[in-house]
Amino acid sequence: MKARHLFLATVPSLMLATSWPRVAAAQSTLVVVSVRDSTGAPVLPSRIDVLGMSIFALGDSLGRVVLSKVPGGRRTLQVRGIGFEDRQVAVDVVGDTLRLAAIVLRRTATARSVRIAVF
Numbered sequence: 001m002k003a004r005h006l007f008l009a010t011v012p013s014l015m016l017a018t019s020w021p022r023v024a025a026a027q028s029t030l031v032v033v034s035v036r037d038s039t040g041a042p043v044l045p046s047r048i049d050v051l052g053m054s055i056f057a058l059g060d061s062l063g064r065v066v067l068s069k070v071p072g073g074r075r076t077l078q079v080r081g082i083g084f085e086d087r088q089v090a091v092d093v094v095g096d097t098l099r100l101a102a103i104v105l106r107r108t109a110t111a112r113s114v115r116i117a118v119f
Contacts, residue, residue, distance in 0.1 A: 029093045031067040033100040035059055035079060043081035043105050051076040051088070070098075079103050083110060 035046040042063025049056040050070055059065045059081075067077075072093050079087045084105035091100060 027072055028069040029072060029095060030097045031070050031077075031091070031093065031100065032097065033065055033067075033077075034063045034102045035065060035081060036063060036102045036104050037084070037107065038104060040102075043084055046079070046081040046105075048080075048103075049078040051078050077103075079105060081105050083107060 033048065035043040035048070037043055042059070042061070044059065044061065044063065046059035046063060046065060047056060048059075048065045048067060050067065053071075053075075055067060055070060057065045057067045070093050075091055075093050077089045077091060079089060085108055087103065087105055089100075089103055091098070
């Protein structure tokens, strides 16, 4: 009789243990996006953070950013590039891979040259 109780207690535990990796994998998404300027050129360097989480990625030489293991649901992306205004973009993260349209950043006003005098 004890063997039967042990069997009945073990089977649900094994079922839960074998199904857990599939459940966990289905809850995270790969987000792919490119960061561009107003002319369509890639913003180099660029960085995208998922606000409220410690998930971020840096852009490659083509301006493409790949965020991995982003949990599903409504998320806000903070997009940055040196010499560009930061931008926040709200996205609905669903599926295994989410490919977004290019995110366009606007250039900030910068000085053309700086002279430093040493006395």
